[in-house]
Amino acid sequence: MANQEYYSLITNAGINKIIKANTTNEVIKLTKMQVGDADYEPTADQTALKSKKHQLSLNSVIADVDNPNQFIIEGVISSEVGGFAIREVGVFAEDGSLFAIAKVPYTYKPTREQGAAKDLVIKITIAFDNSANLVIQVDNNIVLATRSHVANELKNLQNMVFLELDKKLNISTYEADKPTFVTTNTAQSISEIKTFTKLPQSEIVPTNPNELINKAYADSISKPTNIILPTLATALGVTALGTQFFCSSNSNQYILIDNTEITSKTTLQALIDNEKVVNVTPFGVGLKYQVTNKTAGIIYTNETGRSIVVQAWYGAGYLARTSISIKVDGQTVASGMIDGSSTCVTLYAIVPPRSTYRFSHLHGPIIIL
Structure with a gap:
């Protein structure tokens, strides 16, 4: 040494x-x-x-x-x-x-x-x-419990969730059990059943037990499920309210809260843009620490769609005796005092989605999780 x-x-x-x-x-x-x-x-x-x-x-x-x-x-x-x-x-x-x-x-x-x-x-x-x-x-x-300890626990929880999702959404099992559909053409006969003069039609909501139902109606009454999508640009495939979508590309989990004006071909990104899903990913999962420069006194907005943590560090001798703070949506949520001597102070604040945050003073880059 x-x-x-x-x-x-x-x-x-x-x-x-x-x-x-x-x-x-x-x-x-x-x-x-x-x-x-x-x-x-x-x-x-x-x-x-x-x-x-x-x-x-x-x-x-x-x-x-x-x-x-x-x-x-x-x-x-x-x-x-x-x-x-x-x-x-x-x-x-x-x-x-x-x-x-x-x-x-x-x-x-x-x-x-x-x-x-x-x-x-x-x-x-x-x-x-x-x-x-x-x-x-x-x-x-x-x-x-410190922030790093919580982050490790969340990562372990994430691995457990992925394992369970993999068991529930086994693709090979679905491929083996999925139904086979038959398409009929105009005037095509099905033996001993009926001769169609045109493609079968129906109302959105059936009026009797024997009536064919429209696919959009069938989708709307199907039970919610859990779906893994590789990217935000992938089509949903399912439009039932309450369906949860896990996106592999950003490790985020979303739940469908509004299925109006969407189809099975609608993408997850379109749902996010139109606020038809909410992000229910546990805090910290899929996020990475970022070191970035901000300016004291400027109001910033969290546009990530998720809650984040911002951290500011103030080194010894930075200023004479001064009160420092972080405000979220105009309210002081973290504060401290630096005295210009050997004291070092670190402030943290949780910023919800679309909330604003502001630093009273800064002594270099900040860290965002």
């Missing part, structure tokens, strides 16, 4: 736990995180922090999707706690042993009395030589 200013490492006690877990298939359970203000180079033989300032429960332990041999460990220091600096972070196992330790950039956690009361997320990455068979858990009874 000599070439890295900030880093994390697994202690000797942690290495022993990994060796045992790989041999016995036991689960490594991590429970606590400690932070301290000592400035030094951590070593693997440590059993404790040099200068502990606060202990907190772990929030999540998640395998890194971009690197399967890394785990991301996260803890949250609540807004009620503060008044100390952070330079060292330790992660502890269920038996109280120090599993991993990290040297982190200087961060000051203020108190409410010092003019800033915000939750502080501590996140460190631990690397393993091979984590293929390694199972690490965190106690779910002490988890405080």
Whole structure:
């Protein structure tokens, strides 16, 4: 680690736990995180922090999707706690042993009395030589849900929904069981039934049990179902109220609330443009983080058709003591205070579809989910 200013490492006690877990298939359970203000180079033989300032429960332990041999460990220091600096972070196992330790950039956690009361997320990455068979858990009874944790849970839920939809909408089963239709031409005879002088006609609504019904009427009374469409430009095929359409190209789910003036050949995009469907996709599913530039004081509109989260970060020393805020539809939904010292503040706000949002101040690009 000599070439890295900030880093994390697994202690000797942690290495022993990994060796045992790989041999016995036991689960490594991590429970606590400690932070301290000592400035030094951590070593693997440590059993404790040099200068502990606060202990907190772990929030999540998640395998890194971009690197399967890394785990991301996260803890949250609540807004009620503060008044100390952070330079060292330790992660502890269920038996109280120090599993991993990290040297982190200087961060000051203020108190409410010092003019800033915000939750502080501590996140460190631990690397393993091979984590293929390694199972690490965190106690779910002490988890405080953060945005990243919720996003991971939503992704798991999405996978479960897709699996169930695949079972319900098995295309091969439909192809085997679908009915065969016969088209009759003018004056064509069907033996022992009737001679048609023209194509069969009917009213939209039949007047007796033996009358043929119009296809549009049959569609309108059919039961709603779930349909998977590859793109927004794909024809619906079904027009029953309550039908749900999942679009594979954008991972969004829609429900039909108005089937007037549409046919089975109408596209999903046309329904969206004419507000005949509503987007019922769970929050966060199918969305990606975007870093973009916005201007303070300008009113923006969420035109994605879905609720989004906007985040603005204000670094230390950005302004003298100033109140900052995010407004949604003219109402302040997130606010804070920066004091021009070492305090860093992050504001978040949820913006519903077609709602407006405005930043009072900005200190660089924002993040949108």
